[in-house]
Amino acid sequence: MLINGLPGESISAADRGLMYGDGVFRTMRLLDRRIVHWSHHYRKLQQDCSALLLPCPDARLLETEIEQLAWEQPDGVVRLTLTRGIGPRGYAPPAAVHPTRLLSLSPLPASNAAWVEQGVRLYLCELRMSAQLRLAGVKHLNRLENVLAAAEWNDPAIAEGLLRDEAGRVIGGVRSNLFCWHGGVLLTPDLSRCGVAGVQRQRILEWALHSGQPLEVRELPLDEVLAAEEVFVCNSVFGLWPVRELAGRSWLAFPRTRALAAALEALP
Amino acid sequence: MLINGLPGESISAADRGLMYGDGVFRTMRLLDRRIVHWSHHYRKLQQDCSALLLPCPDARLLETEIEQLAWEQPDGVVRLTLTRGIGPRGYAPPAAVHPTRLLSLSPLPASNAAWVEQGVRLYLCELRMSAQLRLAGVKHLNRLENVLAAAEWNDPAIAEGLLRDEAGRVIGGVRSNLFCWHGGVLLTPDLSRCGVAGVQRQRILEWALHSGQPLEVRELPLDEVLAAEEVFVCNSVFGLWPVRELAGRSWLAFPRTRALAAALEALP
Numbered sequence: 001m002l003i004n005g006l007p008g009e010s011i012s013a014a015d016r017g018l019m020y021g022d023g024v025f026r027t028m029r030l031l032d033r034r035i036v037h038w039s040h041h042y043r044k045l046q047q048d049c050s051a052l053l054l055p056c057p058d059a060r061l062l063e064t065e066i067e068q069l070a071w072e073q074p075d076g077v078v079r080l081t082l083t084r085g086i087g088p089r090g091y092a093p094p095a096a097v098h099p100t101r102l103l104s105l106s107p108l109p110a111s112n113a114a115w116v117e118q119g120v121r122l123y124l125c126e127l128r129m130s131a132q133l134r135l136a137g138v139k140h141l142n143r144l145e146n147v148l149a150a151a152e153w154n155d156p157a158i159a160e161g162l163l164r165d166e167a168g169r170v171i172g173g174v175r176s177n178l179f180c181w182h183g184g185v186l187l188t189p190d191l192s193r194c195g196v197a198g199v200q201r202q203r204i205l206e207w208a209l210h211s212g213q214p215l216e217v218r219e220l221p222l223d224e225v226l227a228a229e230e231v232f233v234c235n236s237v238f239g240l241w242p243v244r245e246l247a248g249r250s251w252l253a254f255p256r257t258r259a260l261a262a263a264l265e266a267l268p
Numbered sequence: 269m270l271i272n273g274l275p276g277e278s279i280s281a282a283d284r285g286l287m288y289g290d291g292v293f294r295t296m297r298l299l300d301r302r303i304v305h306w307s308h309h310y311r312k313l314q315q316d317c318s319a320l321l322l323p324c325p326d327a328r329l330l331e332t333e334i335e336q337l338a339w340e341q342p343d344g345v346v347r348l349t350l351t352r353g354i355g356p357r358g359y360a361p362p363a364a365v366h367p368t369r370l371l372s373l374s375p376l377p378a379s380n381a382a383w384v385e386q387g388v389r390l391y392l393c394e395l396r397m398s399a400q401l402r403l404a405g406v407k408h409l410n411r412l413e414n415v416l417a418a419a420e421w422n423d424p425a426i427a428e429g430l431l432r433d434e435a436g437r438v439i440g441g442v443r444s445n446l447f448c449w450h451g452g453v454l455l456t457p458d459l460s461r462c463g464v465a466g467v468q469r470q471r472i473l474e475w476a477l478h479s480g481q482p483l484e485v486r487e488l489p490l491d492e493v494l495a496a497e498e499v500f501v502c503n504s505v506f507g508l509w510p511v512r513e514l515a516g517r518s519w520l521a522f523p524r525t526r527a528l529a530a531a532l533e534a535l536p
Contacts, residue, residue: 020411021289091418130398142410143288150359
């Protein structure tokens, strides 16, 4: 682990990341000592910092530190956490901010290959996501909703949970974004009120725009997901998981999702 | 500062308090080496832990540690933070939880006496609080809404900001609860959808019930606050601050708020 560029294991207990969850993070796939889709991740980091009025570190600085971190272990999952640093007690951000940068590397979870191949079961979470226009889409450190939703099931055969908003509209997975195919159209929930807009989702939206794939980003009722021809969830670590079971509905084949996964692989 | 009972300054960077804001906290007044209204604070800590499915430490353990912390400095503000401890990457709480306990002591802010005497100006925040039934009322570590609201003004003459929900209803102060007096009735917002239900608020509700003071805990439109005879904000550190200015409206005298403050002083 690197903390502000130096090997370390601990941070100040007065860090605002701990005091208030005042910061953002990225979870990224490391492959052959490089972050997969780094330019997307850095752009998203800039956007998220901007939403929190937080200065974003220079890309070159982060790249150098990631190289250093990857020296002994070239593959895995890198988590980059950026907080508003140490400050006096009180919610108001201090006048002079010295952000804390944390980079940690862990092994890729073992279950990944089977779920890509066979598809996954989704648990329908009871918890409803709250709407906050200032934070919607941002991957910030206030993740108690995700924690409480993930605590709703503990069957290791269930890969992911499905989150809805207060009105029952589908928002995404607990740690992923959701798409479905419906009559030739690719559908994904609008995340302007809640949820996290991930980098893999962004890549799929860009692919759809460039390839001419009909696309709708809008409110998505659960019934429409259950009526879809295919459903998948995605994130930057596991890629795409076809959904084979959700709320009593089963899907058996995933040809469009497989084709999309191949198309994404071929992109730079 | 004490961390799990030992003097220390730092916590593990893998602590879920930092990773996800997965924990709760209390901000308490220390006076003559004792926490003011400790039994209320401990009861609230138990409730908040329960909302987060977090084991609550024994009261006697916390009392012993607070005595130790107060040895050299008998007065000030104590912050108790409790997190779900260190865990592997991933939102789901680990099967075996070893919570992290942090206790820190800081001096009482200097501005306090003047604001109690003269009343305070409230800034009307633009940010709207989101509704989350599972977290409403709980003083958890996901405080980005408070941080962004507190960043909206930086005039040191403005003591506090006023928070509203998406529908424009008044929820409270950024770091306090709000009450107003209207035709002999004491009014305070219902916090079952958002906000933090503080210990000072709880004491006032108990006082009203025991003294026969007419009380309404319900949805509170801004117009009704502006039409009130008196308004005040409260928390465990500063006590009660009468409001003398909000959104163009001024208040000049605070007889009922003064009487309430005196009545609360007299309570055990």
